[in-house]
Amino acid sequence: MDESRLQRACRIARNFLFKVVNKEFLIFLFFLFMSGAFWLILALNETYEREIRVPLQLVNVPKENVVTSVSDSTLRVTVRDKGYTMLPYVYGDVFKPLRVDFKTYAKASGRGTIPAADLLKLLTPKLSSSTRVTTVKPEKIEFYFNDGSFKRIPVKMLCKLSPGQSYYIAKTVVSPDSVTVYASDELLDSITYASTEQRRFDNVTDTIITTVRLRSIRGAKMVPASVTYSVYPDVLIEKSVEVPVEAINMPPGKVLRTFPARVRVLFVTGASAYRSIQPHEFSVVVDFNELANNPSEKCNIYLRAMPPNVRNAHTELQQVDYLIEQQ
Secondary structure: OOOHHHHHHHHHHHHHHHHHHHHHHHHHHHHHHHHHHHHHHHHHOOOOEEEEEEEEEEEEOOOEEEEEOOOOOOEEEEEEEHHHHHHHHHHHOOOOOOEEHHHHEEOOOOEEEEEEHHHHHHHHOOOOOOEEEEEEOOOEEEEEEEEEOOEEEEEOOEEEEOOOOOEEEEEEEEOOOEEEEOOOOOHHHHHHOOOOOOOEEEEEOOOEEEEEEOOOOOOOOOEOOOOEEEEEEEEEEEEEEEEEEEEEEEOOOOOEEOOOOEEEEEEEEHHOOOOOHHHHHHHEEHHHHHHOOOOOOEEOEEEOOOOOOOOEEEEOOOEEEEEEOOO
16 A cells, blocks of 8 residues: 555656656747747858759760760859758759750761850759859860770789788789770870879788779770779798709810709798799709809809799809819
């Protein structure tokens, strides 16, 4: 019974407090809404100036023609009007692409020029009658086209790579390694390769796979417009192998013997190639012509050949003792 009375008292107290709080809270919300609405009306009644971007689209392009480049695919227009009129321009979907007729501006030279005034005429019907246009950029838009002529050209990667400490760049791959370029016959003759945008990667210690855009050429269209660039670093490991010393340019009937007959070749290579490198891939030689021209007690030895995937290769000895025997 006592517990029931306590619960009833708590319920009465809670209802009373919520009733008071809700009343004050509703009054607060009402005045907050009114002040916000008043501020919004004043703000929207102010005059603003904003730059809007309107995409362009060339239409009615004949099947036999390929548009190779457009100087600018967006018209930048600065407009001035009341805030409530500007809202749809800035946050709405009013400005769909302006459809520009290809045949109206295309010339036989493979080039077309669209004046900003003509674009503004297409845009004006989309604007409110109270809107004033203050600036239009660019002043004109140029486009180039051809009759479908193309050729394949190699891709030249413009990239600076700096491996991390104890690493080296084992391999780089550009995919695709060639692209198709569309342009006029005269321009095609002058294009020999497609270069990428300049990129730089420092302290490379892990595989990098990135997309790099090709540099645009005025009047030309690259397909695709970007390539995938993959960089594969590897850990450098020190290794050595014993290689026999061979004589070159020996006259008939003579044999050159060196002491020692084998020398160590020291080098560094990547961890992935460490086990695959064999001594027979190296060549250490003594040149008999050098001995004949400059006799000495010792002969110089030279590292003449090595695998392509080694770095800083050198012989442990630079000179060895030798003996020339007559057969």
